[in-house]
Amino acid sequence: xxxxxxxxxxxxxxxxxxxxxxxxxxxxxxxxxxxxxxxxxxxxxxxxxxxxxxxxxxxxxxxxxxxxxxxxxxxxxxxxxxxxxxxxxxxxxxxxxxxxxxxxxxxxxxxxxxxxxxxxxxxxxxxxxxxxxxxxxxxxxxxxxxxxxxxxxxxxxxxxxxxxxxxxxxxxxxxxxxxxxxxxxxxxxxxxxxxxxxxxxxxxxxxxxxxxxxxxxxxxxxxxxxxxxxxxxxxxxxxxxxxxxxxxxxxxxxxxxxxxxxxxxxxxxxxxxxxxxxxxxxxxxxxxxxxxxxxxxxxxxxxxxxxxxxxxxxxxxxxxxxxxxxxxxxxxxxxxxxxxxxxxxxxxxxxxxxxxxxxxxxxxx
Amino acid sequence: xxxxxxxxxxxxxxxxxxxxxxxxxxxxxxxxxxxxxxxxxxxxxxxxxxxxxxxxxxxxxxxxxxxxxxxxxxxxxxxxxxxxxxxxxxxxxxxxxxxxxxxxxxxxxxxxxxxxxxxxxxxxxxxxxxxxxxxxxxxxxxxxxxxxxxxxxxxxxxxxxxxxxxxxxxxxxxxxxxxxxxxxxxxxxxxxxxxxxxxxxxxxxxxxxxxxxxxxxxxxxxxxxxxxxxxxxxxxxxxxxxxxxxxxxxxxxxxxxxxxxxxxxxxxxxxxxxxxxxxxxxxxxxxxxxxxxxxxxxxxxxxxxxxxxxxxxxxxxxxxxxxxxxxxxxxxxxxxxxxxxxxxxxxxxxxxxxxxxxxxxxxxx
Numbered sequence: 001x002x003x004x005x006x007x008x009x010x011x012x013x014x015x016x017x018x019x020x021x022x023x024x025x026x027x028x029x030x031x032x033x034x035x036x037x038x039x040x041x042x043x044x045x046x047x048x049x050x051x052x053x054x055x056x057x058x059x060x061x062x063x064x065x066x067x068x069x070x071x072x073x074x075x076x077x078x079x080x081x082x083x084x085x086x087x088x089x090x091x092x093x094x095x096x097x098x099x100x101x102x103x104x105x106x107x108x109x110x111x112x113x114x115x116x117x118x119x120x121x122x123x124x125x126x127x128x129x130x131x132x133x134x135x136x137x138x139x140x141x142x143x144x145x146x147x148x149x150x151x152x153x154x155x156x157x158x159x160x161x162x163x164x165x166x167x168x169x170x171x172x173x174x175x176x177x178x179x180x181x182x183x184x185x186x187x188x189x190x191x192x193x194x195x196x197x198x199x200x201x202x203x204x205x206x207x208x209x210x211x212x213x214x215x216x217x218x219x220x221x222x223x224x225x226x227x228x229x230x231x232x233x234x235x236x237x238x239x240x241x242x243x244x245x246x247x248x249x250x251x252x253x254x255x256x257x258x259x260x261x262x263x264x265x266x267x268x269x270x271x272x273x274x275x276x277x278x279x280x281x282x283x284x285x286x287x288x289x290x291x292x293x294x295x296x297x298x299x300x301x302x303x304x305x306x307x308x309x310x311x312x313x314x315x316x317x318x319x320x321x322x323x324x325x326x327x328x329x330x331x332x333x334x335x336x337x338x339x340x341x342x343x344x345x346x347x348x349x350x351x352x353x354x355x356x357x358x359x360x361x362x363x364x365x
Numbered sequence: 366x367x368x369x370x371x372x373x374x375x376x377x378x379x380x381x382x383x384x385x386x387x388x389x390x391x392x393x394x395x396x397x398x399x400x401x402x403x404x405x406x407x408x409x410x411x412x413x414x415x416x417x418x419x420x421x422x423x424x425x426x427x428x429x430x431x432x433x434x435x436x437x438x439x440x441x442x443x444x445x446x447x448x449x450x451x452x453x454x455x456x457x458x459x460x461x462x463x464x465x466x467x468x469x470x471x472x473x474x475x476x477x478x479x480x481x482x483x484x485x486x487x488x489x490x491x492x493x494x495x496x497x498x499x500x501x502x503x504x505x506x507x508x509x510x511x512x513x514x515x516x517x518x519x520x521x522x523x524x525x526x527x528x529x530x531x532x533x534x535x536x537x538x539x540x541x542x543x544x545x546x547x548x549x550x551x552x553x554x555x556x557x558x559x560x561x562x563x564x565x566x567x568x569x570x571x572x573x574x575x576x577x578x579x580x581x582x583x584x585x586x587x588x589x590x591x592x593x594x595x596x597x598x599x600x601x602x603x604x605x606x607x608x609x610x611x612x613x614x615x616x617x618x619x620x621x622x623x624x625x626x627x628x629x630x631x632x633x634x635x636x637x638x639x640x641x642x643x644x645x646x647x648x649x650x651x652x653x654x655x656x657x658x659x660x661x662x663x664x665x666x667x668x669x670x671x672x673x674x675x676x677x678x679x680x681x682x683x684x685x686x687x688x689x690x691x692x693x694x695x696x697x698x699x700x701x702x703x704x705x706x707x708x709x710x711x712x713x714x715x716x717x718x719x720x721x722x723x724x725x726x727x728x729x730x
Contacts, residue, residue: 029685194688196666198563198587201683204666208685220690222563222666223588224621228696231623231653256589258596262627288596301561301569301587304669306681314679316671318566320394320573323559325585331593 001167003032003213009172011052011060011127013120018071020064022052025168029209030307037061040069040082047089047096050200054169055243055279056130059095062086063126066103067119074115079107091292092252092330094244094281099126127171133276133344134173141179141239141274141342142186148236149188156191156217157183158236160226163197163254164206165241165274175241175274177210179342184216192218193235195226197254199300199327223256227263238264239342242275249335249350250287251275255328261337273333273350274342280355282362287332294329301325366532368397368578374537376417376425376492378485383436385429387417390533394574395672402426405434405447412454412461415565419534420608420644421495424460427451428491431468432484439480444472457617457659457695459609459646464491492536498641498709499538506544506604506639506707507551513601514553521556521582522548523601525591528562528619529571530606530639540606540639542575544707549581557583558600560591562619564665564692588621592628603629604707607640614700614715615652616640620693626702638698638715639707645720647727652697659694666690 001008011022014036024035026049035051037043043065046052052061069082083100090096106122107115149157163169165176173181184190192211197203204220211218221229229235238260244252251257251273264271284290302319319325338350341358348354356363366373376387379401389400391414400416402408408430411417417426434447448465455461471487472480514522528534530541538546549555557576562568569585576583586594594600603625609617616622616638629636649655667684684690703715706723713719721728 030682193691196563196684198561198589204684204688206685208688212685212687218688220666220684220688222620222692224563224619224624224696225691225693227623227627228620228658228693231696254589255587255593258592259589259624259628262592262631263624266627293593301585304671304681304683306669306683307686308679308681314673314681316669316673316679316681317395318669318671319561319569319585320571320577321672322577323569323573323583323585326558326590327587328590328593331589331596 001172001210001214009127010057010168011064011171013124020068022046022061023168024051025053025206026051029205030313037064037068040065040085043068044086044089047086054164055093055095055241056170056175056276058090058093059099059278060123060127060130060171062096063099063103063123066100066107067116067123070107070115070119074112079104079115090294092243092294095278098278102126130171130276131173134170134175134178136344137175137274137276137342138173138178138182140346141272142182144237144272144347145179145183145188145190154189156189158191158193158234160193160195160229160235160238160260161207162195162203162240162257162260164202166207166210168206168210169241175276176239177207179239179274180216181214184214190216192216193226193229194218194220195256196220196222197256198223202254226260230263230267230269235269237270237272239272239274242273242279243330244291245275245280245341246284246287246291247282247355248286248352249338249341249354250291251333251338251350252287252291252330253333255331258331258333261333265337270339271337272340272342273338276344277359288334291332293331296327296329298325298327301327366537366575366579374492375422375533376429376536378489385433387411387426388533389416390418390571391416394570395678403433405430405450408433409451409454412451419529420458420460420606421535421540421641423455423458424464424643425488425492425495425536427461428464428468428488431465431472432481432488435472435480435484439477444469455659456657457608460643463643467491495536495641496538499535499540499543501709502540502639502641502707503538503543503547505711506637507547509602509637509712510544510548510553510555517601519554521554523556523558523599525558525560525594525600525603525625526572527560527568527605527622527625529567531572531575533571533575534606540641541604542572544604544639545581546579549579555581557581558591558594559583559585560588560621561585562621563588567619591625595628595632595634600634602635602637604637604639607638607644608695609656610640610645610706611649611652611656612647612720613650613652613717614703614706614719615656616698616703616715617652617656617658617695618698620696623696623698626698630702635704636702637705637707638703641709642724653699656697658696661692661694663690663692666692
C-alpha cells in the first residue's frame with residue numbers, strides 16, 4: 001500500500017539484515033512511526049501489545065520472531081523456546097500457530113548452521129504468500145462488489161466492515177479490505193461504513209486511516225449504528241476478516257462481528273468473511289463451542305487514547321471511577337449467518353462442504 | 366435516589382421559585398454538578414445539549430420550560446412560542462411532545478393571570494406522576510427478576526442494559542433500572558452488564574455511576590461484547606428503556622438496542638423494554654417505518670471527553686483525521702424481538718393487543 005506516495009508492506013527485514021521493521025500500529029492514526037524489532041522477545045512483545053495485530057500479520061511477525069531467535073542461538077532448545085514464547089502471546093488468531101508450526105517443521109529439517117538463513121527465507125516466503133493470498137482474495141471479492149454495483153446504477157455500493165482487516169492486518173492488501181481496494185481501483189463507486197470497533201477502535205484508527213490514504217470514500221460510525229443502517233437499506237453488503245475459521249465455517253473475529261452478522265441476516269444483507277487459508281483451523285469442528293476467546297485488560301475499556309487540542313496524545317478515563325470492566329476481544333459468528341467465505345481460492349459457502357470444495361486436499365486428511 | 370447520603374431527584378424547582386435545578390449530566394461521572402435553568406431558552410438548550418436527557422426527564426424539563434416561559438409572559442402567543450421552541454429540541458423522544466401538549470391543554474384552559482402558578486403545579490405533577498410510574502415499573506419488573514433468581518440457586522441474575530434508563534433518565538428510579546434497584550433492595554443477587562453506549566457513553570458514564578452509587582454489582586462492557594456474553598450463557602435477561610413506543614409495540618431506543626435484541630432472540634435470552642405510558646405514541650402504527658430518528662453531530666463520534674491523569678477533563682480525537690462520521694442516535698427494535706413491555710400497569714406482549722390489554726381506554730380512541 002502507498003502512504004504519501006511510498007509503497008509499504010506492514011513488515012519487512014531491515015537492510016542490514018539484523019532486524020525487522022514494522023509500523024507501530026499503536027501510534028496510528030495520529031503518527032506514522034516505524035518500530036525496529038531486534039530480538040525474539042521484542043517480536044513477542046510487539047504481538048502482545050498490539051504494535052502489530054491482525055491474524056495474518058501476527059503470523060508473519062511470529063515467523064520473523066523465530067528468525068531473530070535463530071540469529072542468536074540456532075539450537076533445537078532455543079528453537080523450541082522461541083516457538084513456545086511466541087505461541088503464548090495471543091490465544092485466538094490461529095495464524096500464529098500455523099506460522100510457528102511451519103517454521104518449526106522447516107527448521108528442524110536442517111542443521112543448526114543453516115537455520116538463521118533458512119528462517120529469514122521462510123519468514124519472507126510466508127510474507128510473500130500472504131500478499132499473494134490477499135491479492136487473490138481482492139480479485140474474488142471484487143467480483144461480488146461488481147455484481148452489486150451493476151444493480152445500483154452508478155450509486156455507491158455501501159459496504160460495512162468491522163475492525164481492521166486491511167493491509168495493516170496482513171502484509172499487504174488486507175483480507176476484508178482487499179476486495180474494496182480492488183473494486184475502487186477498477187473504478188467501481190464504493191463507500192465504506194467503518195465500524196469504530198471499541199475498545200481499541202481499530203476501525204476508526206486503522207481502517208479509516210487506510211481508506212483515507214488510498215482515497216476510498218468512507219464514513220466512521222459507532223459499533224451501535226450498523227443495524228439501523230441496514231434497516232434503512234443503507235448497507236449493500238458486509239465484509240469482515242477472520243482470526244480463526246473453524247472447519248464448519250464458524251468464524252472468530254473481533255468482538256461485535258456476530259452482532260453485525262445477526263443484523264445482516266435479519267435484513268437480507270449479504271455477509272461475507274474474507275480470509276487466507278492460514279486462518280482455517282481444521283482441527284476445530286465447532287467454532288462457537290471450541291475457539292478460545294482472548295480476555296484482554298479492562299483498561300482497554302476504561303481508558304482511551306487520542307489526540308488532544310494541544311496536538312499531543314492523551315489517555316483519558318471514560319468509565320465511572322470504581323466500576324469494573326470486562327473485555328472479551330473476539331466473538332464467534334456461526335456459519336449459518338455467513339453468506340460466503342472469500343479465500344485466495346475463490347468463494348464458497350461457510351460450511352465444511354464449502355471449505356472442502358476449495359481445499360479438497362483436506363478431505364483426505 | 367441517594368448520592369452520598371442525600372436524596373435527589375433529577376429535576377426540581379429552586380427554593381426561591383424562580384428557577385429549576387437539574388444535575389448537569391454532561392459532567393458525570395467525574396463531577397456531580399447542579400445547573401440552574403432560569404428561562405425557557407435555557408431549558409431548551411439543556412435538552413438540546415443533553416445536560417438533561419432520557420425520554421421522561423426530557424418531558425419533565427420541557428414542562429418546567431413552559432412554566433419558566435409563563436413566568437415572563439403568560440400570553441397565548443408566548444405559550445405557543447414556548448411549546449414550539451421546546452418541541453424542536455430533539456425529534457425522537459415522544460415524551461417531549463406528550464408533556465408539551467399536556468401543558469398547552471391545561472394552560473389554554475385558564476386565564477393568563479393564573480398560568481404561571483398552574484404551569485409550575487402541572488410540571489410538578491408530571492414529575493410526581495413519573496416517579497410513581499417508575500416505582501410501579503420497578504415492582505412489576507422485579508417480579509420477572511425474582512422468577513429468574515429462583516432458578517439460579519443464589520448465583521447472580523445477570524442483566525444486560527443499554528444506555529441509561531435509570532433515575533438520571535427519569536425524575537427518579539428509572540425505567541429499565543427501576544426493576545434492578547427494586548430487586549437489589551429486596552436482597553436478590555443481581556449483576557448488571559452495562560453497555561458502554563457509544564457515542565456519548567451514557568452506559569459507562571451514567572448507568573455505571575448510578576449503579577455504583579446504589580451499590581449494585583455491575584461490569585462495564587463495550588457495545589460489541591453483549592452478543593458474545595449471551596452466546597456464553599452469561600446474560601439471563603436484558604432490560605432497556607424506550608424513547609418512543611409505537612402502537613404496534615416497536616420500540617425506538619438508543620442506537621444499538623436493536624443489535625442486542627437480535628442477539629437476545631438468537632440465544633433465547635428474554636428481552637424486556639421498560640417504559641411509562643408517556644413514551645407510547647399511539648399515532649404511530651409501525652415504529653420501524655415511521656419513528657423519526659435523530660441524526661446528531663459527527664463530533665460526538667470523532668471526539669471523546671474524559672478525565673486525564675492530571676484530574677482535568679480533556680477532549681481527544683479518536684478517529685483518523687479527515688475521515689467523516691455519521692451519528693444516528695436511535696434505532697427501532699421491531700416488536701417481534703421483544704419478550705415483553707414493562708409499564709406502570711404491568712407486563713404485556715409487545716403488540717397492539719398487548720398494549721391495549723394494559724390501556725383498554727385507548728381501544729375506543
